[in-house]
Amino acid sequence: METNPRPCIAVEGLTGCAGELLVILENLDKLLPFVRVASFPFAQSQNDDGPVDIAFVEGSVSQPHDLEKLKRIRAKARWLVAVGNCAVWGCVQGGACAKCKVTDMLEAVYGQHSEIQALESRPLDAYVNVDVKLSGCPIDKTQFLSVTASLLKDHLPYITHKPVCLECKLNENPCVLIEKNLPCLGPVTAAGCGALCPSLGAACYGCWGPSQAPQMDAMATILSEKGYEALEIMNRLKTFGAPEHLFERMNV
C-alpha cells in the first residue's frame, strides 16, 4: 500500500470514434507520475471498477448499455469530465442523425426485427450531472492537461467558449468567410482547435460545438446572403449537435 495514494482516474468510451481516448493515451506519460489509472479499457487489460477521483468519458449515449455504463461511472467518480464533442454535444450521431427517427434508421440499416437496440443519441448531461465539459473533435491536449491539472487540485478549470474567429485572427489568417465566401462557421463555433481548418484555407464546420451564446440567426443571414440555401445552412449548423434552443430566434 502506498502511504499517499495517487489520485485515481478512469478513461471510458461510449459511442464515439475513440479520438479522445487516443489523445489521452498519447499524453498518458505526462499524467502517469501523478495519477493511477484505475480503468482505461481502450489501453490496458487490467481494470478495476472502484471509486475514482476523475472519470473522463468519451462518446455519446446511443445504446442502452452506454447509459448503464455512464450511470456506473457517475456513481464511482468524484469529477465526471465529458471529453470531446460526442460527450458534450452529441456530435454527428446526435446532430445530423436527429433529422431521422431512430426506429427508421435502425430498420434501414439492420432490417426489421433486428436485435440491435438504439437510443436517440444524446450527450452525457442529458442523463447525468457532468462536472466539466471539454469539447473538441478531438480534444486539444494542452486543454486536456490543463483541465486535469486543475481537477487534481480540486479546482474547477477555466474553459472559455470564445469563437474560432479569435484564434483565426490571432493567427492572422485571411478570413475565408469574407475573402473566399466559404460557409465558415468560425463565428459561432467554440475555439480550442487553434483555428485549424481556416488556417489551412478551409471553412470551419463547427466540430467543437457552439461557442458561448452563438448568434445562429446572424450566421444564417450572412450565409444566405452569400447564396447558401437555407436547408444547407441549417444542416451545417446542426451537424455537430448544436441544441435546438440555440435556434429559437430563427424560423426553422
Place this chain on the structure above:
Amino acid sequence: MRTFCLLVLPNDTLEDIFVCNGCVGSYGSILKMSRNFLLPKSRFCEFFNYLKGLGKFFAPVRVSEQSFSFKEIENEGEIAWDALRTILPPKKFFYPQRETVLKYDRNEVEATVPEDNFQVIFGVHPCDLAGLGIMDTIFEAAPGDTHYTKRREQSLVIGLSCMPDKYCFCQSMGTSCPTKGYDLFLTDLGDAFFVQVETARAEQMLAGCNGLFSPVSENDKDSYKEFWIERDKAFTNGFEPDNLRSTLDMEWDNPLWDELGKRCLSCGNCTPVCPTCYCFDLVDIANLNGQSGERQREWDSCQFVGFAQVAGDYNFRPTPVDRLKFWYRHKLHGFDDPYGFKTCVGCGRCTVSCPSGIDDIVDVVKRLQGNNEQPNK
C-alpha cells in the same frame, strides 16, 4: 499639436511646418527639429541591407489576394509596397497576441521579461502610427506595462506614405498625417523617398549609412508638398467629425443599433484588427505537479458574451446590441474624457474584417448624424 499636414495651420508657412513637426511619441528622444534627406530608390536595397544588419526586419507582405501581414523578411523583394492595411496592426510587435507574463512555483513568482531583440518595423502608414501613439499613451500610463515598453524601446519604426482607398477615413479622425509613434518617415516621391528623421535614435542608426542619402533640394521639397496636397484630395470616404461627440451622446438609443446588433455575429473580428484595442484575458496554466505554473495573457474582445460576465452569472452587456454599441462608443467617444482623443484612427480594418458588414464606421456615423446617403463602398 504640430503636424506636417498641409490642410491645417493656415498661418504657418510650409517651411515653418517642416521645422516644427517635432511632436512624436515618447520612445527615443525627439530631435529638436526633424532632419530631412533624400533616399534614391536605386539605393533602397543598400538601405534595407543596412537595417537588416541591425536586427529583425518586418514589413507588410502579401498573404492572400486581398490581405497583407507584417512578417519578418529576408530580402527587400518580399515587401508588398501596395499594402494599405495588414490583417493585424503593428501593435502585435509590442503587445503580442499571446505571451507569458509570469511564472510561479510554491516559493516564488517570477515576472518574465521580453527577450533582447532589436527589430525594425518598416512600412507603417500614418493611421497605424497614430494607433501606436495611442497605445503608447495607454500602456505607458502608470504603473506602465514593462513588456510593452521594453519591446517598444528596442524597435525602430519606419513610417511610409500611402494613398487612401475607399475604406480609409483617417482624414475624418485627424490621423491622416503622422505626428507620433515613429522614428523615421518615408514619403514616396516616385524615384526617391523623402526621409524625415524624427528621433535621436533614428539619427544614430542612420549614422552608419549616411552615404546613401543626398541633401533635399528645393525641387524635392516641392514634390513632397505636392504629394501631400494630392493625398489630401484623394480621400473619398469620411464624415464631418466636429459633432461626433454630441452625436454619440444624443443617439445612444437610435434604432440603428438594434438593426446592426441583429446582424452582429459577436465573432470579435473587429477588435484584434483594431490598432488601438488593447483588452486581454489572463489565464493561469497550472502544471500537473500542482507546484508550479505560468500566467498567460491573450487578446480578448469586448464583443464576446463572456467579456462582461461577472460573478452570479450577471452580465452588464448581455446582447450583441449592447456590446456593439459599447465598442462604437469606446472608439469614437470613450477617450474624449479625460484623454481628449478618439481611439479610432480611421484605418478601415474593422470595415473590411467584419463578416456582417456592420463595422462600416463611416456609414454608421453618417446615419447617426442624419445623413442617409448610400455608402460609397
